[in-house]
Amino acid sequence: MRNTDPESGNLTAPSSFAASWPPVVQPGYPAHRRIVEAFGTEVLLENGNIDRKVLGDLIFNQPDRRHLLNTITHPEIRKEMMKETFKYFLRGYRYVILDIPLLFETKKLLKYMKHTVVVYCDRDTQLARLMRRNHLNREDAEARIKAQLPLKDKARMAHHVLDNSGEWSVTKRQVILLHAELERSLEYLPLRLGVLTGLAGIAGLLYLLARYLLPSP
Template sequence: MFLVGLTGGIASGKSSVIQVFQQLGCAVIDVDVIARHVVQPGYPAHQRIVEAFGTEVLLEDGNINRKVLGDLIFNQPDQRQLLNSITHPEIHKEMVKETFKYFLRGYRYVILDIPLLFETKKLLKYMKHTVVVYCDRDTQLVRLMKRNNLNREDAEARIKAQLPLKDKARMANHILDNSGEWSITKRQIVLLHAKLEHSLEYLPLRLGALMGLAAIASLLYLLTRYPSAFSLAGRPRKETPRPPLGG
C-alpha cells in the first residue's frame, strides 16, 4: 500500500473531488477531521493545550474554542510552534492508526486529505504521489465570492492568504483541473484512480509485510511443535558423573 497526498485551495473544489474518490471506493483520511478529534476533552492534547494557553481557550462545554486559540497564536510564531508541538504528534499517531486499518483491509493506496501539504512539508516525505485540485485564479475568485457571499476585496484577501494554486500545481505529481465543467473534472478523477489502483507500487510494502507475518507464523509453529528446542538454553546442564579417583 502507498500514500497519496491530496490538497487544493479555498474554493478549488477539493471537497467535491474527495467525495468522488470515496464513491469510487477509495480510502480517504481527512487530516482536518483528525486534528479536531485529538483536541477533544479527555485526550492528552486537550489537557496540554489548556496547560499551555489557559482556560480562556475553552468553550463552556469544555471544548477548545478554535477562534480564540487561533487569535492567540496569530502572528506569534513561538506560540504557533508550541501548539504544533502539542497537536502534531497526536495527529500523526491517529493517521498511522487509520492507515494501518486500511492496510489490513487490503487497500492498495490511501488518500490523505492534507490542506497544508506543501506549506508545512512535514508529511511530504511519506507520500508516494501528490495531487492538487486546481482551478484558475478568476474561477477561484468567482466561486469564493458566490459561496461565502463575499465582496471582491474580501475574497481576494482570503485567496492571497494561501499559497497560490499555480505554485502547488508545479510541485504536485498530478493535477486535477477543476476550472471547467464538473463532468470533465470527474473524468480526470476516474482516470487518476484507475492509474493508481492498477499501479504495482503497493507490492513492496505488501510483500514485506507478508514475509514478516510468515516469519512470525513459522516461529510460532516451531515454538508449539518443538518447545524443548527453545528451552535448552535455559536449563541447567546435567553433570556427567565422574568415576572415583583410583577406582
C-alpha cells in the first residue's frame, strides 16, 4: 500500500499505523543464507545479522549487485507480505499497510494495491536527513537517492501523499486523517464477502463429501 523512502524521514509515518515488518533477512530465513553466499561474510554483524550499511554501500553504486540482492529478497518479502496480509484479513482488519521500498520502480505489486501512499519531503530535506541518519557524505547520499525514482515522480503516481517536510505534528495530523478515511471506506466489503462465500461453499462441499463417503452409523 505504501511506498517508502527511508531518506525522506518517513519511517515514523508507518509506525503510527502499525508494527514493523517481518525480518525476512534475519538468520534462519532462506534470504539470509543466500545473501551471505552472494556477498560474503563481510556483510554480517557479529551477531549474525545483516549489516545493512555495509550491504548498502556494496550495492548502491553497482546496479548488477543491487539487482542480485533484489532477486534474493523480493520473493521472500512477497511471501511474507501475502501471509501477513491474509492473516489480518481473516482477523477483520479493514486495511493492511505494506511498506514497499521499490513499489513504483518495479511495478510488480501495484496491481494488488487498492491505495498507494507516498511520504514526501523536498529534495534538500531528503538529502540532509539521509546524510544525518546514515552518517554519509553528500556524494554517497546523492548516489543512494538517485538509485530510486525521485520522490516528486512517486508523489504524482500515488493515491495519497503525506508531506513530511516540516514538523512531525503536521505529518501526524495527515496520518490521522488518512487513517480515518480508510476506516470509513467500505471498499473491503466485496472482497471479504466473496472470500467468506467461497469458504462457506468449500465447507459445504466437504460436509457433503464426508456424508457420502463415510458409512452411516
